[in-house]
Amino acid sequence: MVKKVTAEWVVKQLDKEYGELAWRSHGEPLDALMQTILSQATSDVNSGRAFDSLRRAFPGGWDEVRLAEVRDIADAIRCGGLADAKAPRLRAVLQEIHERVGSTSLEFLKTTPTEEAKAFLNSFHGVGPKTTACVLMFSLGRPVLPVDTHVFRVSHRLGLIDEKLGEAKAHNALQSQLKDPDVYSYHVHLIRHGRRVCVAQQPRCEECVLGSKCAYRQAGGRLSKKTLPQNLPGTLHGLKEKVGEGSNKV
Numbered sequence: 001m002v003k004k005v006t007a008e009w010v011v012k013q014l015d016k017e018y019g020e021l022a023w024r025s026h027g028e029p030l031d032a033l034m035q036t037i038l039s040q041a042t043s044d045v046n047s048g049r050a051f052d053s054l055r056r057a058f059p060g061g062w063d064e065v066r067l068a069e070v071r072d073i074a075d076a077i078r079c080g081g082l083a084d085a086k087a088p089r090l091r092a093v094l095q096e097i098h099e100r101v102g103s104t105s106l107e108f109l110k111t112t113p114t115e116e117a118k119a120f121l122n123s124f125h126g127v128g129p130k131t132t133a134c135v136l137m138f139s140l141g142r143p144v145l146p147v148d149t150h151v152f153r154v155s156h157r158l159g160l161i162d163e164k165l166g167e168a169k170a171h172n173a174l175q176s177q178l179k180d181p182d183v184y185s186y187h188v189h190l191i192r193h194g195r196r197v198c199v200a201q202q203p204r205c206e207e208c209v210l211g212s213k214c215a216y217r218q219a220g221g222r223l224s225k226k227t228l229p230q231n232l233p234g235t236l237h238g239l240k241e242k243v244g245e246g247s248n249k250v
Protein backbone atom coordinates (compact mmCIF):
# COMPACT_ATOMS: atom_id res chain seq x y z
CA MET A 1 0.00 0.00 0.00
CA VAL A 2 2.81 2.40 0.91
CA LYS A 3 4.53 1.66 -2.38
CA LYS A 4 1.31 2.33 -4.30
CA VAL A 5 0.95 5.68 -2.61
CA THR A 6 4.57 6.50 -3.33
CA ALA A 7 4.26 5.47 -6.99
CA GLU A 8 1.22 7.70 -7.42
CA TRP A 9 3.06 10.55 -5.71
CA VAL A 10 6.08 10.05 -8.00
CA VAL A 11 3.91 10.45 -11.08
CA LYS A 12 2.31 13.60 -9.68
CA GLN A 13 5.67 15.12 -8.80
CA LEU A 14 7.13 14.36 -12.20
CA ASP A 15 3.98 15.65 -13.91
CA LYS A 16 4.72 18.95 -12.23
CA GLU A 17 8.39 18.78 -13.07
CA TYR A 18 8.20 17.69 -16.70
CA GLY A 19 4.59 18.38 -17.63
CA GLU A 20 1.63 16.06 -17.81
CA LEU A 21 1.71 13.47 -20.58
CA ALA A 22 -1.08 12.23 -22.78
CA TRP A 23 -0.63 8.87 -24.52
CA ARG A 24 -0.83 8.85 -28.27
CA SER A 25 -0.23 5.90 -30.53
CA HIS A 26 3.35 5.53 -31.70
CA GLY A 27 2.39 3.53 -34.76
CA GLU A 28 1.04 0.15 -35.77
CA PRO A 29 1.85 -2.76 -33.47
CA LEU A 30 4.07 -4.50 -36.04
CA ASP A 31 5.98 -1.27 -36.63
CA ALA A 32 6.52 -1.02 -32.88
CA LEU A 33 7.72 -4.63 -32.67
CA MET A 34 10.20 -4.17 -35.52
CA GLN A 35 11.37 -0.88 -34.08
CA THR A 36 11.85 -2.43 -30.66
CA ILE A 37 14.02 -5.21 -32.07
CA LEU A 38 16.07 -2.66 -34.01
CA SER A 39 16.48 -0.55 -30.87
CA GLN A 40 18.34 -3.22 -28.93
CA ALA A 41 21.96 -2.43 -28.11
CA THR A 42 22.19 0.69 -30.20
CA SER A 43 21.67 4.42 -29.88
CA ASP A 44 18.41 6.32 -30.41
CA VAL A 45 19.70 7.95 -33.51
CA ASN A 46 21.05 4.78 -35.09
CA SER A 47 17.97 2.66 -34.47
CA GLY A 48 15.74 5.40 -35.87
CA ARG A 49 17.91 5.60 -38.96
CA ALA A 50 17.84 1.84 -39.40
CA PHE A 51 14.05 1.74 -39.13
CA ASP A 52 13.62 4.53 -41.66
CA SER A 53 16.16 2.96 -43.99
CA LEU A 54 14.37 -0.41 -43.75
CA ARG A 55 11.03 1.15 -44.63
CA ARG A 56 12.58 2.96 -47.59
CA ALA A 57 14.32 -0.18 -48.87
CA PHE A 58 11.10 -2.19 -48.74
CA PRO A 59 8.27 0.14 -49.71
CA GLY A 60 5.94 -2.83 -50.11
CA GLY A 61 5.75 -3.17 -46.34
CA TRP A 62 6.54 -5.89 -43.83
CA ASP A 63 5.48 -8.73 -46.12
CA GLU A 64 8.15 -7.60 -48.56
CA VAL A 65 10.70 -7.75 -45.75
CA ARG A 66 9.49 -11.24 -44.81
CA LEU A 67 10.12 -12.45 -48.35
CA ALA A 68 13.43 -10.63 -48.78
CA GLU A 69 16.94 -12.07 -48.64
CA VAL A 70 18.51 -11.71 -45.20
CA ARG A 71 21.53 -9.98 -46.73
CA ASP A 72 19.27 -7.33 -48.30
CA ILE A 73 17.57 -6.71 -44.95
CA ALA A 74 20.98 -6.50 -43.28
CA ASP A 75 22.17 -3.98 -45.86
CA ALA A 76 19.10 -1.83 -45.20
CA ILE A 77 19.66 -1.73 -41.43
CA ARG A 78 23.47 -1.58 -41.47
CA CYS A 79 23.47 1.97 -40.10
CA GLY A 80 21.80 0.75 -36.89
CA GLY A 81 24.52 -1.70 -35.89
CA LEU A 82 24.40 -5.49 -35.35
CA ALA A 83 22.75 -5.77 -38.76
CA ASP A 84 23.88 -9.36 -39.38
CA ALA A 85 22.30 -10.47 -36.10
CA LYS A 86 19.13 -8.41 -36.32
CA ALA A 87 18.26 -9.07 -39.99
CA PRO A 88 17.58 -12.83 -39.60
CA ARG A 89 15.74 -12.11 -36.38
CA LEU A 90 13.45 -9.57 -37.99
CA ARG A 91 12.68 -11.90 -40.87
CA ALA A 92 12.10 -14.90 -38.59
CA VAL A 93 9.62 -12.97 -36.46
CA LEU A 94 7.79 -11.74 -39.57
CA GLN A 95 7.67 -15.29 -40.93
CA GLU A 96 6.35 -16.66 -37.65
CA ILE A 97 3.67 -13.98 -37.51
CA HIS A 98 2.64 -14.83 -41.05
CA GLU A 99 2.42 -18.54 -40.25
CA ARG A 100 0.46 -18.06 -37.05
CA VAL A 101 -1.79 -15.17 -38.03
CA GLY A 102 -2.22 -15.79 -41.75
CA SER A 103 -0.88 -12.37 -42.69
CA THR A 104 2.14 -10.20 -41.92
CA SER A 105 0.25 -7.99 -39.53
CA LEU A 106 -0.50 -7.58 -35.86
CA GLU A 107 -3.65 -5.55 -36.45
CA PHE A 108 -5.70 -8.14 -34.60
CA LEU A 109 -3.96 -7.17 -31.35
CA LYS A 110 -5.94 -3.93 -31.36
CA THR A 111 -9.03 -5.87 -30.31
CA THR A 112 -7.29 -8.64 -28.36
CA PRO A 113 -7.58 -8.56 -24.55
CA THR A 114 -4.35 -7.35 -22.98
CA GLU A 115 -3.41 -10.60 -21.20
CA GLU A 116 -4.02 -12.59 -24.38
CA ALA A 117 -1.99 -10.11 -26.44
CA LYS A 118 0.80 -10.26 -23.88
CA ALA A 119 0.91 -14.07 -24.00
CA PHE A 120 0.90 -14.04 -27.81
CA LEU A 121 3.85 -11.66 -28.12
CA ASN A 122 5.80 -13.34 -25.32
CA SER A 123 5.53 -16.68 -27.10
CA PHE A 124 7.81 -15.53 -29.93
CA HIS A 125 11.45 -16.54 -29.79
CA GLY A 126 13.49 -13.58 -28.59
CA VAL A 127 10.51 -11.50 -27.50
CA GLY A 128 10.42 -10.96 -23.76
CA PRO A 129 8.48 -8.88 -21.27
CA LYS A 130 10.10 -5.59 -22.16
CA THR A 131 9.54 -5.84 -25.92
CA THR A 132 5.98 -7.03 -25.32
CA ALA A 133 5.29 -4.17 -22.96
CA CYS A 134 6.73 -1.62 -25.40
CA VAL A 135 4.47 -2.81 -28.21
CA LEU A 136 1.38 -2.92 -26.03
CA MET A 137 1.96 0.40 -24.30
CA PHE A 138 3.40 2.58 -27.05
CA SER A 139 1.36 1.28 -29.96
CA LEU A 140 -1.89 0.25 -28.31
CA GLY A 141 -2.03 2.33 -25.15
CA ARG A 142 -2.39 -0.70 -22.89
CA PRO A 143 -1.33 -0.27 -19.26
CA VAL A 144 1.66 -2.62 -19.49
CA LEU A 145 4.85 -1.18 -18.06
CA PRO A 146 8.15 -1.60 -19.89
CA VAL A 147 11.02 -1.66 -17.39
CA ASP A 148 14.26 -0.50 -18.92
CA THR A 149 17.52 0.33 -17.22
CA HIS A 150 16.40 3.84 -16.18
CA VAL A 151 13.00 2.75 -14.89
CA PHE A 152 14.61 -0.08 -12.94
CA ARG A 153 17.36 2.07 -11.43
CA VAL A 154 15.17 4.98 -10.35
CA SER A 155 12.42 2.68 -9.05
CA HIS A 156 14.97 0.74 -7.05
CA ARG A 157 16.45 3.86 -5.53
CA LEU A 158 13.00 5.12 -4.65
CA GLY A 159 12.42 1.87 -2.77
CA LEU A 160 9.62 0.67 -5.03
CA ILE A 161 11.39 -2.51 -6.15
CA ASP A 162 12.78 -5.12 -3.82
CA GLU A 163 16.51 -5.16 -4.22
CA LYS A 164 16.60 -8.87 -5.07
CA LEU A 165 14.14 -8.64 -7.93
CA GLY A 166 15.34 -9.44 -11.40
CA GLU A 167 14.11 -7.62 -14.45
CA ALA A 168 11.19 -9.95 -15.28
CA LYS A 169 9.80 -9.82 -11.75
CA ALA A 170 10.35 -6.08 -11.63
CA HIS A 171 7.84 -5.69 -14.47
CA ASN A 172 5.11 -7.35 -12.41
CA ALA A 173 6.06 -5.73 -9.11
CA LEU A 174 6.05 -2.19 -10.47
CA GLN A 175 2.97 -2.80 -12.55
CA SER A 176 1.03 -3.84 -9.44
CA GLN A 177 1.93 -0.55 -7.75
CA LEU A 178 0.63 1.66 -10.52
CA LYS A 179 -2.84 2.73 -11.46
CA ASP A 180 -3.50 1.89 -15.10
CA PRO A 181 -3.74 5.54 -16.20
CA ASP A 182 -0.33 6.24 -14.60
CA VAL A 183 1.64 3.53 -16.41
CA TYR A 184 2.59 5.52 -19.50
CA SER A 185 3.55 8.64 -17.54
CA TYR A 186 5.53 6.63 -14.99
CA HIS A 187 7.57 5.00 -17.76
CA VAL A 188 8.29 8.12 -19.76
CA HIS A 189 8.88 10.34 -16.74
CA LEU A 190 11.30 7.91 -15.10
CA ILE A 191 13.37 7.63 -18.25
CA ARG A 192 13.60 11.38 -18.46
CA HIS A 193 14.40 11.64 -14.76
CA GLY A 194 16.95 8.84 -15.00
CA ARG A 195 18.74 10.63 -17.79
CA ARG A 196 18.69 14.10 -16.33
CA VAL A 197 18.76 13.77 -12.55
CA CYS A 198 18.83 10.24 -11.16
CA VAL A 199 21.75 9.28 -13.36
CA ALA A 200 23.52 5.98 -12.91
CA GLN A 201 26.82 6.98 -11.34
CA GLN A 202 26.21 10.18 -9.36
CA PRO A 203 22.50 10.93 -8.88
CA ARG A 204 21.84 14.64 -8.42
CA CYS A 205 19.78 14.20 -5.25
CA GLU A 206 20.14 17.82 -4.17
CA GLU A 207 18.13 19.00 -7.18
CA CYS A 208 15.64 16.09 -7.24
CA VAL A 209 11.92 16.64 -6.62
CA LEU A 210 11.57 13.04 -5.36
CA GLY A 211 14.08 13.33 -2.54
CA SER A 212 11.57 13.53 0.32
CA LYS A 213 10.31 9.99 -0.37
CA CYS A 214 13.44 8.44 -1.81
CA ALA A 215 14.93 5.43 0.02
CA TYR A 216 18.33 6.02 -1.50
CA ARG A 217 18.47 9.59 -0.35
CA GLN A 218 17.10 8.76 3.08
CA ALA A 219 19.82 6.13 3.42
CA GLY A 220 22.36 8.80 2.66
CA GLY A 221 23.07 7.39 -0.79
CA ARG A 222 24.10 4.04 0.60
CA LEU A 223 21.81 1.56 -1.17
CA SER A 224 23.99 -1.30 -2.26
CA LYS A 225 25.25 -0.87 -5.80
CA LYS A 226 25.53 -4.64 -5.99
CA THR A 227 21.76 -4.88 -6.01
CA LEU A 228 21.45 -2.70 -9.08
CA PRO A 229 21.48 -4.73 -12.30
CA GLN A 230 24.63 -4.11 -14.27
CA ASN A 231 23.53 -5.35 -17.67
CA LEU A 232 19.91 -4.51 -18.25
CA PRO A 233 19.28 -3.74 -21.89
CA GLY A 234 18.86 -0.10 -22.70
CA THR A 235 15.87 2.00 -23.52
CA LEU A 236 13.48 1.54 -26.38
CA HIS A 237 15.31 4.15 -28.33
CA GLY A 238 13.21 4.80 -31.39
CA LEU A 239 9.88 4.99 -29.64
CA LYS A 240 11.23 6.98 -26.73
CA GLU A 241 12.67 9.49 -29.10
CA LYS A 242 9.20 10.21 -30.43
CA VAL A 243 7.95 11.13 -26.98
CA GLY A 244 10.77 13.56 -26.58
CA GLU A 245 13.07 11.21 -24.65
CA GLY A 246 13.87 8.43 -24.48
CA SER A 247 14.76 -3.63 -24.84
CA ASN A 248 17.46 -11.07 -26.68
CA LYS A 249 14.56 -12.13 -24.83
CA VAL A 250 13.98 -8.59 -23.83
Ligand code: SF4
Nearest residue numbers: 198203205208211214
Ligand atom coordinates in the same frame (compact mmCIF):
# COMPACT_ATOMS: atom_id res chain seq x y z
S1 SF4 B 1 16.67 11.66 -4.53
FE1 SF4 B 1 18.52 11.01 -5.62
S2 SF4 B 1 18.45 8.75 -5.72
FE2 SF4 B 1 16.39 9.52 -5.16
S3 SF4 B 1 15.27 9.64 -7.11
FE3 SF4 B 1 16.17 11.65 -6.70
S4 SF4 B 1 18.16 11.65 -7.73
FE4 SF4 B 1 17.47 9.50 -7.61
